[in-house]
Amino acid sequence: MTDLSLRNIRKAYADLEVLHGINLDIMAGEFIVFVGPSGCGKSTLLRCIAGLETITSGDLVIGGSRMNTVAPSKRGISMVFQSYALYPHMTVYENMSFGLRIAGVSKAEIDDRVKKAAAILQLDKYLTRLPKALSGGQRQRVAIGRAIVRDPKVFLFDEPLSNLDAALRVATRIEIAKLKQNMPDVTMIYVTHDQVEAMTLADRIVVFKDGKIEQVGTPIDLYKRPANLFVAQFIGSPAMNILQGKVVRKTGELVHLVLDCGLSLGVSAKGSAVSVGERISIGIRPENTQVVASGHAGPLMSGRIDLVENLGEVQLLYVDLGSATNKYIIKAPGEKAYTRTDTVHFTAQAGDIHVFDAAGLCVTGQIVETSPLEI
Secondary structure: OOOEEEEEEEEEEOOEEEEEEEEEEEOOOOEEEEEOOOOOOHHHHHHHHHOOOOOOEEEEEEOOEEOOOOOHHHOOEEEEOOOOOOOOOOOHHHHHHHHHHHOOOOHHHHHHHHHHHHHHOOOHHHOOOOHHHOOHHHHHHHHHHHHHOOOOOEEEEEOOOOOOOHHHHHHHHHHHHHHHHHOOOOEEEEEEOOHHHHHHHOOEEEEEEOOEEEEEEOHHHHHHOOOEHHHHHHOOOOOOEEEEEEEEEEEOOEEEEEEOOOOEEEEEOOOOOOOOOOEEEEEEOHHHEEEEOOOOOOOOEEEEEEEEEEOOOEEEEEEEOOOOOOOEEEEEEOOOOOOOOOEEEEEEOHHHEEEEOOOOEEOOOOEEEOOOOOO
């Protein structure tokens, strides 16, 4: 089992710095997912780990050894790219065994490794086929199998599902999850911009933005306890609803908020530096929003439905709050019929409301009062 340590990793192209001092420890046998929008630096960092990009400064340590100047072939790493990059004239068996043949591995050893990898990836029946006779998902599994046979210490995936259609993405994602179960001693790093892939595959997620790490944690940590507005809106689908407002009064540790949509809240903000008059944001996830009757006690918001997306089991209600706030999305059960122009009243439990200060950082504390306050 192999661990990795990244110490103040920087990468620059001439005067353009794309990685700004990355520090990260990855435990042996861990499945880590790098996630973030396009251009955030996640693939660049993966290529630095693989040795396909030179590190401008900082230290990359793999299994206790500094690897900055070690050749990619000597790092004990296998990489699966976004493109399958299969040889069209070779069979599945020949594609998977090609690297081993070049390395001079014996025929018996090659045959054993290829058949074991094919069994893991359910490719046994396709070893004699050419790539053109395979589906997109099968081709990607061949590319993964080609990496497995090298018996790597570290497995790198660079957006391996992005070329697949929706159904194949789900099926191949399940295969990668099974692969991890079958190879528990191999450390895996997976790059994607798809937060659903990140949530379903990762032991821990690393969220990137503009060449910096925004937050590291388990999927449930990032979902339940986002460190800032960026992480809060990036993790979760549909994205977290964000409502704007301001601090109107502080009483001890209780901070009184009034939102632009008219809702008033009291927030326990021990250790927070928010001040009276400061603009703040609160976040509520669509799935944590409950449609209620107009007389419901607690934080109550109302709005007119602009659009209904019926997904069967659930439906997404896009609600106009009648303020400068963007549309509010409610994930409601699918059995009740809603139509455009209906007025709905909705609320959220105190523990499901996130508060962010003017800098976008999550405010320490929790909602302690959710009834309208006298201001």
